[in-house]
Amino acid sequence: MKATYFGHATILLETDKAKLLFDPFITPNELAKGIDIGSIKPDYILLTHGHIDHVADLFTIQTNSNATVICIAEIQGWLNKNDVDKVHGMNIGGSFNFNFGRVKMVSAIHSSSMADGTYGGNPAGYVIYADGKKIYIAGDTALTYDMKLLEDENLDWAFLPVGDNYTMGPEDAVKAASFINCKNIIGVHFDTFPAIKLDHEAAKSKFAAAGLNFTLPEIGQTIDL
Secondary structure: OEEEEOOOOOEEEEOOOOEEEEOOOOOOOHHHOOOOHHHOOOOEEEOOOOOHHHHOOHHHHHHHHOOEEEEEHHHHHHHHHOOOOOEEEEOOOOEEEEOOEEEEEEEOOOOOEOOOOOEOOOOEEEEEEEOOEEEEEOOOOOOOHHHHHHOOOOOOEEEEEOOOOOOOOHHHHHHHHHHHOOOEEEEEOOOOOHHHOOOHHHHHHHHHHOOOEEEOOOOOOEEEO
16 A cells, blocks of 8 residues: 655555545645646545545546545535535444445544535544555545544554644644554644745754654655555
8 A cells, every 4th residue: 555645735646446536626736836736636535525626626536537536424415416426425423334444534623614605514534444554535624633543543653743733733743643552653734825834844843852753755756655
């Protein structure tokens, strides 16, 4: 299994059987201007919530790839009204077996609405069970004690937001790593906007002091999981 980072919170997770793209926001991101979204052909697009910085390229990539969108039920309804019918709706706490493995939707503390003002349901995170691995995609979230529910999952990797201001910052992300009992952390949701500009070295020091394996990926970087 491998993961490619396309900036902000956009991650392409490649399993043995499918490609999973999370929160496609590439073309509006000046930092990701070198990424050709026409080359991204996922089998599934997973949305953590409805904010434009997580769905901006959804329609283009879904049309190009004919991917199935996985999202909360309210976003499913919004997509259906916008002529996207290949959607699998879920809700918090539910799981489903797909051809590549199992997906569980878990809670996140944030807000959610679509760009046109439509209610976007609750924000969410995901646990992906595939290729013998367990991967946590936290989505946009504050530190929440609900993360303790994942501590006995024996997670292999976790993608946590670290940019602060709109989500938890490095200090709370270190606590989150402790709550979920995961040593391998990849930071996302940083540097895209001035409000989430991250001091990389300070963040790395905080994770290192906690004995964690922490990565701040470069845009376009692929990591073996």
